[in-house]
Amino acid sequence: TWGVAVARVTALVSMGTQRYTVCFHGVYGYRPEENLRSRLCVLVHVLGPRPTMSPIPANITTALGCPLNVSLTALDLTEAGLPIEVVREKGYLLSIVMGSFTRRSGYREEGAYSSRGAALTPDTYPVNNSVSYTFRWTPSRFEEGFTYRMCFEAKGYIDGLTVTGAGDEREVCTTVEVERCRFCASEGTTLVQLAAEWRSDWLTVWSGNHALSLGDAVPVEAPIVLGPVSRVAPVQGCALGGGLCVESLQTLAGRYGVSVSDVLWWNPDLSDESFAASGAVMRSGQDVCVLPNTCLNDAHIDSGGY
Template identity: 35%
Template sequence: GQEGLLHRLCFLASGSSVENKLCIQVDILRCQMCVQSQESMQSLSSLWHTSWTEVWSGNHLLFNPDLVQVGQVVFAGPTYSVQKGDDILHISRRFGVTVEDVLLWNPDIDETTRITGYSLVEMQDLCVIPETCINSAKIGSDTVVISNVESEM
C-alpha cells in the first residue's frame, strides 16, 4: 500500500561526543512487490484483485508460477503515463478494470480525485493491471474478440 510514494528516512548515530545524521530518500515503485515469506502467485494476485495468470503473464522471467522466491520482485502489471485529458474513469474503462482497482493499485491517489472528477496530472505514472487473459473483450467500438477469433458486430 505504499506504491508511488516517496519516503525520507533519517538515521542518527550518536556516540560519546560525535553525532552523525544520514538521510536517504526511498522511492516506492509502482506495480512491483517483493515476495515475502509464505506468499505465492495466488496470494499476490488476490492482493491486487486479479488472477494469478494475469500476474504470471506480466513476469516473463518467472518460468514456474509455483516457484516464487522470498525477496523476488514480482510485477503486477505495466505502468501507464497519463495523457492530456485522461481521468481515472476513462483509464479504467480503457484497460477493462474498475475505478476501485485503479485506486487500490495507486494508493498515492487519494479520495480527492473523486471530488475533482478523477482528474490526474499529465505524465503521472499509474499502475494498471489490464485484463489480458479473458475470453472476450471489446476492441474499438464494434469489434469483439471471442476465443482469440475476431468478428464484426
C-alpha cells in the first residue's frame, strides 16, 4: 500500500542564505506499537539575493548650471549566479535608492546634504531585474567650490518584501567636484546679463571667452569661464603660530581691484559659517574665484610690492 502526500515548503525572507534539512516520516499501522516507520530527508538550499550595481566613474567634475547625468544599473542573479530568466521566475526583483549625499570643503567636515536640483528616477519600471535609473543633478548658485559624494544602493525584493543582499557590489559611490568660476548659462542669456548676474562687467567675462559676441546669446553647450582661479600661496618670510602666513582676503581682493564681499560671493566655501569658525584664514593651496575689475577708473589695484 502506498500513501501519497504533497509537502510545500516556503522559504521565508528572514531565513537568508542558508541550508535546511527537512525530514518526512511515513507511518503504517493501526496501533503505535505496530507502526512501521520510514524516513526521508531533503536538503533545502535557500538562495540568497546578491544585488550587483554596475560600476560608475569614481570622480566627476562639473560646473554650475551644467546638467549632470549618472546612469545606474543593478542586476541580481542570486548568490548562485542563476540565469536571469530563472531569477525572474523566482521573483527576485530590484530597485535603486539613494544611499547617501554628503558635502565637504577645506573648512567643513563631510556631512549630510540635500540639493533641490537632484533627483533619482527610473528609466522604465521602478522595480525590475535588471533595473536602470538615472541620477540627475544641475548644481545651482552657491553649490560651487564644494566636494560632493553620492552613493547609490541596489535594494532587493522577493514577493514584495525587502531583502538585504550579500556582498559589497550592491553599492556604488562617486565624488563630484563643482568647479568655481565656471558656469553653464540658460537659454537666451547674453554676455551682458551674465556679467551683471556675477557682479562683473561684460569686458571681464569676454576676456576669458573671446569667441563670444556682445549682443549674442551665450552658448549653453559648454561652461563659460567667468574669471581666473587664483591659488593662495604662503607669504615668504612670515610665520604665524608655527605655520606659514597666507595672503588675506583683504590683500587678495585689493590685488584684483574688487571688494571682500565680492570675493565671498564668488566663493561660497569662504562665505560658509565653517570658514568663519576657522578664523577666516585661508589655507595654502586654496583656490579662489576672482572676476578682476577691468574698469581702471573704478579699480584699486594693489601691486603687491612689484
